[in-house]
Amino acid sequence: MEQYIMALDQGTTSSRCIIFNRKGEIVSSVQREFKQIFKNNGWVEHDPNEIWATQYGVLSEAKASLSIAAEQIAGIGITNQRETTIVWNKMTGEPIYNAIVWQCRRTANMVEELKERGFDKIIKKKTGLIVDAYFSATKVKWILDHVPGARKEAEKGNLLFGTVDTWLIYKLTKGRVHATDYTNASRTMLFNIHDLEWDEELLKEFGIPKSMLPKVYPSSGIFGYADATLLGANIPIAGVAGDQQAALFGQCCFKCGEAKNTYGTGCFLLMNTGEKAVESEHGLITTIASVIDGKVEYALEGSVFVAGAAIQWLRDEMGFVKKASDSERMANSVRDTNGVYVVPAFTGLGAPYWDSYARGAIFGLTRGTKREHIVRATLESLAYQTYDVLKAMEEDANITLEALRVDGGASANDFILQFQSDLLGTWVDRPFIIETTALGVSYLAGLAVGFYKDKEEIVSHLKVQKTFEPMMNGEVRKSLLKGWEEAVSRTRGWAKE
Numbered sequence: 063m064e065q066y067i068m069a070l071d072q073g074t075t076s077s078r079c080i081i082f083n084r085k086g087e088i089v090s091s092v093q094r095e096f097k098q099i100f101k102n103n104g105w106v107e108h109d110p111n112e113i114w115a116t117q118y119g120v121l122s123e124a125k126a127s128l129s130i131a132a133e134q135i136a137g138i139g140i141t142n143q144r145e146t147t148i149v150w151n152k153m154t155g156e157p158i159y160n161a162i163v164w165q166c167r168r169t170a171n172m173v174e175e176l177k178e179r180g181f182d183k184i185i186k187k188k189t190g191l192i193v194d195a196y197f198s199a200t201k202v203k204w205i206l207d208h209v210p211g212a213r214k215e216a217e218k219g220n221l222l223f224g225t226v227d228t229w230l231i232y233k234l235t236k237g238r239v240h241a242t243d244y245t246n247a248s249r250t251m252l253f254n255i256h257d258l259e260w261d262e263e264l265l266k267e268f269g270i271p272k273s274m275l276p277k278v279y280p281s282s283g284i285f286g287y288a289d290a291t292l293l294g295a296n297i298p299i300a301g302v303a304g305d306q307q308a309a310l311f312g313q314c315c316f317k318c319g320e321a322k323n324t325y326g327t328g329c330f331l332l333m334n335t336g337e338k339a340v341e342s343e344h345g346l347i348t349t350i351a352s353v354i355d356g357k358v359e360y361a362l363e364g365s366v367f368v369a370g371a372a373i374q375w376l377r378d379e380m381g382f383v384k385k386a387s388d389s390e391r392m393a394n395s396v397r398d399t400n401g402v403y404v405v406p407a408f409t410g411l412g413a414p415y416w417d418s419y420a421r422g423a424i425f426g427l428t429r430g431t432k433r434e435h436i437v438r439a440t441l442e443s444l445a446y447q448t449y450d451v452l453k454a455m456e457e458d459a460n461i462t463l464e465a466l467r468v469d470g471g472a473s474a475n476d477f478i479l480q481f482q483s484d485l486l487g488t489w490v491d492r493p494f495i496i497e498t499t500a501l502g503v504s505y506l507a508g509l510a511v512g513f514y515k516d517k518e519e520i521v522s523h524l525k526v527q528k529t530f531e532p533m534m535n536g537e538v539r540k541s542l543l544k545g546w547e548e549a550v551s552r553t554r555g556w557a558k559e
């Protein structure tokens with residue numbers, strides 16, 4: 063009987079289940095979008111029960127579509143939107159508040175206060191992170207401070223905290239396992255990435271009892287077993303990683319200096335730095351890339367908060383496109399943006415600016431501006447933001463990339479990738495499978511259950527579908543970048559009182 067790996071990819075906008083065969087090919091894929099809750103300016107929430115319901119829905123559908131027996135699933139891999147924070151009651155298993163999403167800015171003031179006291183330096187040293195509302199720590203504190211009775215319950219040991227991987231493991235094992243992996247732990251701003259432990263000083267600073275925290279495991283290994291009532295057999299959960307680290311693995315960036323950029327809701331550029339935790343001097347963060355067989359590898363990361371989400375905004379709020387993919391045709395229907403720049407700083411700016419108070423803006427509007435120009439400028443903004451983080455990374459790591467490996471939903475858009483290659487002046491390689499997040503965690507799970515022998519076997523699966531080559535004249539590039547730089551500078555600090 064043929065065996066498969068089931069990858070659960072819980073992203074910011076959708077829950078997905080992809081089943082892979084031994085050759086790393088997709089044999090079934092089901093996806094479902096879920097509700098984004100925008101209660102206040104800059105706030106973003108999800109309903110944890112809807113996250114679970116959609117995730118369970120797609121995994122059941124994907125399995126049914128193949129008509130396979132539960133025993134044919136050799137292992138489950140879980141990969142997830144990172145940092146998003148859920149707190150639930152240990153007795154009832156019910157969340158006490160909505161999931162506070164990584165993009166949410168509600169704790170920006172808390173962050174300011176930490177910076178004023180100089181505590182950001184301690185945080186950076188221990189966690190590799192630039193203090194920001196992006197990470198989980200201030201979100202957990204906010205829940206404990208604002209949900210009536212929460213802090214008391216937490217102190218009694220009645221509440222559990224988890225990122226989305228932890229929530230899914232908990233639901234899949236029917237509350238038997240409260241665990242996470244090192245990559246997800248490294249995004250909480252509570253985890254010491256050098257000692258590989260929850261940090262007592264940080265827990266004290268944020269007032270978070272240790273009893274709330276999940277146990278931390280390597281990314282490839284057995285976390286527990288999905289309950290037989292859910293899938294028809296007790297199936298091992300054998301790999302867990304934050305989605306961007308999973309994509310790094312799925313792109314086979316196993317060597318020092320290898321990097322990938324994922325164009326999903328946000329854009330995340332990660333470079334493997336091997337056993338060395340490189341400290342950035344240009345606004346990037348240091349994070350755990352993977353822990354496998356006791357070996358820790360680190361990465362440098364540039365996180366851009368809004369990328370594909372800007373195209374969803376064009377679709378849902380502006381009504382400029384019916385489907386995200388229509389944006390490509392519209393962008394190509396005009397020669398250029400007619401001087402328009404869109405800076406999609408809807409939830410502030412991440413790397414390399416780290417400005418919680420920046421807000422989105424459209425510049426250069428004239429009486430001749432058409433919606434096609436705004437659509438084109440929105441697509442170009444993904445490439446400009448990537449340019450900014452890649453340049454910071456090249457300076458930190460003192461290297462020049464020959465080619466950028468790309469993936470994620472918006473990497474299906476040829477216009478974006480051609481413009482990306484033009485701006486960077488380097489090749490851009492898109493693989494056959496752009497779902498590298500799910501692919502990566504299927505590799506991690508597959509290694510744990512003996513589906514794959516080693517990384518060498520995995521590398522043999524990597525195939526480039528299309529390479530984009532730079533075609534833009536150097537002077538044009540320079541002038542476009544100058545306009546972008548100016549546009550970004552004018553969005554800075556906008557929402558600060």
Ligand SMILES: Nc1ncnc2c1ncn2[C@@H]1O[C@H](COP(=O)(O)OP(=O)(O)O)[C@@H](O)[C@H]1O
Nearest residue numbers: 073074075326327370371373386387471472475
């Ligand atoms: N053809 C396309 N052109 C531009 N953007 C796209 C296209 N297809 C999908 N997207 C964008 O990609 C994002 C979805 O990518 P995905 O990798 O599934 O994201 P996530 O994991 O963050 O939910 C959406 O924000 C969507 O707007």
Ligand SMILES: O=P(O)(O)OC[C@H](O)CO
Nearest residue numbers: 073074143144326327328
């Ligand atoms: O949902 P994605 O794929 O955009 O990823 C979100 C990131 O993990 C946030 O850090």
